[in-house]
Amino acid sequence: MNSKKSGMSLVAKQRAAGWIFLAPATIMIAVMSFYPM
Known part of the structure; x- marks a missing residue:
């Protein structure tokens, strides 16, 4: 039980x-999606 x-x-x-x-x-992908370069 313990192990x-x-x-x-x-x-x-x-x-x-x-x-x-x-x-x-995920945040980076979202930022890239909203602000494409």
């Missing part, structure tokens, strides 16, 4: 790290 809980938190941490990288990329 499974640790694995879940690790997956959640990886998912959070992914969102941290994904959010700025």
Whole structure:
């Protein structure tokens, strides 16, 4: 049970790290779409 809980938190941490990288990329794409060069 405890090891499974640790694995879940690790997956959640990886998912959070992914969102941290994904959010700025999405904002950049949105800015490029609204303000094309």
